[in-house]
Amino acid sequence: MKFIINRELLLPALQQIVGVIEKRQTMPVLSNVLMQVNDQQLTLTGSDLEIQMMAKLAIQPESVGDITVPSRKFLDICRLLPSEAEIKFELKEDKLRLVSGRSRFSLSTIPADNYPEFVESDYPHQFSISTGKFKKALAKTAFCMASQDVRYYLNGLLLNISNSKIKLVGSDGHRLSFFEDTLETATGYEERIIIPRKGVLELSRLLSDPDSPLDVYFSANNIKVVYQNMVFFAKLVDSKYPDFSRVFNQAFNSPVIIQTQLLKDALTRVAVLANEKFKGITLDISENQMKITAHNPEHDEAEEELLMQYPGPALSVSFNSQYLLEAVSNLDSEKCSLIIASNNSCCFIEEIENPAYKFIVMSMQL
Secondary structure (H helix, E strand, O other): OEEEEEHHHHHHHHHHHHHHOOOOOOOHHHHEEEEEEOOOEEEEEEEOOOEEEEEEEEOOOOEOEEEEEEHHHHHHHHHHOOOOOEEEEEEEOOEEEEEEOOEEEEEEOEOHHHOOOOOOOOOOEEEEEEHHHHHHHHHHHHHHOOOOOOOHHHOEEEEEEEOOEEEEEEEOOOEEEEEEEEOOOOOOOEEEEEEEHHHHHHHHHHOOOOOOEEEEEEOOOEEEEEEOOEEEEEEOOOOOOOOHHHHHOOOEOOOEEEEHHHHHHHHHHHHOOOOOOOOEEEEEEEOOEEEEEEEOOOOOEEEEEEEOEOOOOOEEEEEEHHHHHHHHHOOOOOEEEEEEEOOOOEEEEEEOOOOOEEEEEEOEOO
């Protein structure tokens, strides 16, 4: 195996690949990057057995072959070389030599035959979407995913394709975010899958060019995403996502219409004095006025009064300030709507101009 490649072509792909690889592995070979060279292409692969990332780079090699090399050392060497540096690779016995200018490196290797194969199934379902649209959908929902919850179906995102509609839902049991958009081409099917948390985070990191096309393939077990010269694979969460539609089927108070930035700034200030453990704040809402208060065990107190539009009866309800802030921070519109359930069990937050994005947060007792 012998070839030359420019640092600027190699480094971005290598950074994406290494992001998938766990630092601590039970199998030493999984700490490595798999390099495969054929007549026209260098393929880099990183995997943790649940998620796999592949980069395909065009080269003109002198000779072909495959090997695995330590991922972190490989990345650090490439990252620290000068910009636009040409890097020469040559495999000699069990060492991979890297030469760039006056720099020389020799990396230990593990044979490619030892690298575990990522088991793929057929992909009966496929859809295409712009990268910008899909990345936005991930950003609007991913922050609500649970982390290491015993209800493992919450440790990921629900992706629902319904003909020409795409819906993404994230929830940790205390809050829920919902985003809906339209696909340019109808799919003719309806399917629901759960993308695992790490896969969602790696996809968000990967998708940088909003104008690039994105092709998504999935089965009951796996998802495959093709983006530019990268191919992403993940094993899906094998479970059924809970039916969240019931939260919509209840009585609600009149909407509270308020300036988004005004609410965000007030929440940020009041949250400073909220209880560090529970982060609770209280909204006291009366006709056209909202009072936001917080206190903590040290007897500190905060209070903000805001003007807004609300024609309904007075009410008082408490929420986790962090959950409210994260929801409001994801709004793009100048004004937003807060709709509190009649029994004070939850609050809907959505954009006035674009109700495609909805956020639901459960209330709390202070």
